[in-house]
Amino acid sequence: MDRLLSIEPLSAAAFAPFGEVIAAGAALQRFAINGGTTERLHALARARADDGDVVISLALAQARQFPFEISMLERHPKGSQAFIPLDQRPYIIVVASAPTHQPHAFLATQGEGINFRAGTWHHPLIALQDSSQFLIVDRDGPGNNCDEIALQPSWWLTGIDAG
Template identity: 50%
Template sequence: MSSHPAITLEVQPLSRAAFAAFGDVIEASDAVEHFTINAGNTERYHDLADIEPGPDGRVIVSIFRGQARSLPFTVNMMERHPLASQAFIPMSGKPYLVVVAPAGAAPRAGELKVFLARGDQGVNYAAGVWHHPLLALDAVCDFIVIDRRGPGPNCDEVELDIPGIIAAA
């Protein structure tokens, strides 16, 4: 790691438009296709994420339990899954942070985007998109995770040359 000072990362609200370059926002919203089913008893918010299991992979569903993080938080590393997408859907109803960078070469701190996700918003990282592991805020939080099981290496991790600091959400 470099002796350069850390870069302050600003947090913005998670929205479909702001997150589009990194994947999908999973939420019940009037902005997505939705319709009534089950004799009018259920509203279906339809086809919210492009779940991609990659070559020879299959889609799996897991629960990840994220430990509470506090701010300020130092972002020293990022990871990506080059073969498949990875979706996180919160079960605890609490806000959490999403840190991403574009797919491609290892990111630099100045390329990181930080989003504050509400407890009713999930994210689906497109294959190859750099992201930080779970950043639950203030409490342990469970997430349904939809991702890939299959052959081949599907997790790359890199250490940032200069860290990023998330001071406040």
């Protein structure tokens, strides 16, 4: 059975059950720093790590081919995980409140990043263009911090315009 996911634009309100949107428009606090030459958009997301360190990594992602099958989800129970695009390329985020619930698909554009809350079920990175670069902020430490589950039946993403 084919189950199709519709993709909605990424917004702070729609993504709130799963984490935070990292974008200028999502800033609740703004103030001047560096002698007034810089505006700080403060605390767009809160990185969390139980029992380990918060690390910063770089991901070089290749484009996915569409239609694209969503056949698994993963979660990181011991810490949050943020993806911040470095090259303004669009990408898709797929999240679910539980593996048995219908996933939500969001299209991130214009440099929007996201921060998954610890324990949020999500699909791995879905880049729409080759060599998309992402800054990753997540946990590194002892113990298992990645649970994966197969989805039966799968969901499908179709009709994507990679821009």
